[in-house]
Amino acid sequence: MTQAYRPSRRSVLLSGAALSLSGLVPLRALAADPIKTAGIYTVPVEQQWVSRIHQAAEAAKAAGRIDYTYTENVANTDYPRVMREYCESGVKLIVGEIFGAEAEAREVAAEYPDVAFLLGSSFMPDAAANPNLAVFDNYIQDASYLSGIIAGAMTKSGNIGMVGGFPIPEVNRLMHAFMAGVRETRADAKFQVSFIGSWFDPPKANETAIAMIDAGADVLYAERFGVSDAAKERGVLAIGNVIDTQADYPETVVASALWHFEPTLNAALDAIEGGAFKADNYGVYSFMKAGGCSLAPLGSFEGKVPAEVMATVAAKEAAIKDGSFTVEINDEEPKSS
Template sequence: MKTVFQLGRRAFIGLVAGAALTMAAFGPAAAQEKIKVVGIYTVPIEQQWVSRIHLALNAAKERGDIDYSYSENVSNTDYERVMREYAEQGANLIVGEAFGVEKPSRAVAAEYPDIKFLMGSSLPPVEPNFATFDNFIQEPAYLTGLIAGAKTKSNIIGLVGGYAIPEVNRLMNAFIQGAKETNPDVKFLVTFINSWYDPPKAKEAAFAMIDAGADIMYAERFGVSDAAKERGVLAIGNVIDTSKDYPGTVLASALWHFEPTADKAIAEVKAGSFKAADFGIYSFLGAGGGSIVVDEKLATPESITIAKAKEAEIKAGTLKIEINDAEPKSTK
């Protein structure tokens, strides 16, 4: 049986109520008026991170809140051109990733001050129209670490990431912190494949770690869970729930929900109150931007109890998971 912690469901109910209040505050006209939202992605929409953005914007489209179009697999060298084309076509809100195109994306935004930009970024927002966000799911990553640390038998856990950047590092560090709390003897193997989407490369990196003794793999990238499944070890999912694709393999997953971020930005654009702010806070557990799902058949009962208690503390504000953006290192 797969368990989604109750607190995540309460947060979702709160978001629904908040959306109703937003509609009431803006009035029927504001609620019915559609805005043009564009997504510009450097990877396929199936990729974990982008899939959550795409899912949230599609949900807003299906509600009738926005008109939504997108471009995927846009190269960094072509990103600026695509941004300009959408800007010239009258987009109201452009959503995308600025990590590899910080300078050009900010330059385009400066040229179109009346268009709002909401971009995944490691750098600060810029007035008047360049807002930023990120998947700050270090809290659920920490909770999955608690589950993994209690489960490993070899006391070796492997972690395969895309790039050693803050957005990835903070999740791995939080996971490591949790694993150490339930198992002080656990060691870690860490590697980065220097790609956001290269499943074969991630799979090979995972195989090497499994050969070195890892019996649980932290799957920050696609391909890692495939290796875990083939070798009969367990995996920890990241951003999306892939347990249906890997039954009996995915022990737990830290999930990212972009809906709170997207809905907040859309409401502000409609209300004319959009600011160049950091929307990262809407990825926190307290905002409903993160959650954890656990396979009860695989996890130890004790670790589930511990993780639920820790989640309650995080939600109550009595436990804070520090954001550690330093590059994690292997300890084995």
């Protein structure tokens, strides 16, 4: 993930053949049967990020648009093999995440030009090498910014702890957006920032969060599972990310920035059904104006967040949706202040 992806000569030759007609992948023009779809995930499907993909896929299955199966807990080193097995079984759409297997996954995609790949990635699509591979990520900086406005209003110490998985661009931008939101209501806020080096290690996230609380944090940004448990244990507040966990932490999680994968998946299915799926950046479907993210309802914290703060949130949300305000995108690694 720290190294730029370079397609192999073989992948370029294979993809060149696929592009010889129109540059589009004629995967499913005008077909009515459900699209045979496979999800390949490196973590359990209950993990925050993957759960949103899985939920959207299950909804598409219930609607009759796809025939969906999945494999979870796939090691990065095993990812290409699982991709090939699904391709050989007749799957026409593969969804998943290739952050730890970028080059290898793109090699496989080049071998199967009649399969559509919709994959979470840190790199942009490459139409020359992989005309059948589109990328996405949870670019929910809009909702993260709004959750930060609330966090800034709820902190008493002005000390906020932030626990992330890895300092990759798509995580960094969410953290920066959250911090920018905090400064709207608490200009003098200080941040403790740490990354645990894992997408799913609740004990380590918990331990890191406890250390931040001991260092004065009274609001935690829970980018990973385990952080809200620490907040609950120590009686401080937390802001959720990707999913709404307030039902599990009714006195702890004030608000959450939610990711909705449905617009991303539906756009890909529409393209496949129209025979027009191609290399593209589907990350834009995670933006708030596309319906790809939102701020969770306050729930048990209704009335506990000052009304003037929620008015600010509502005004900023409207401005984001109508395009009069754009949340800054900063993919640089955030640092403690």
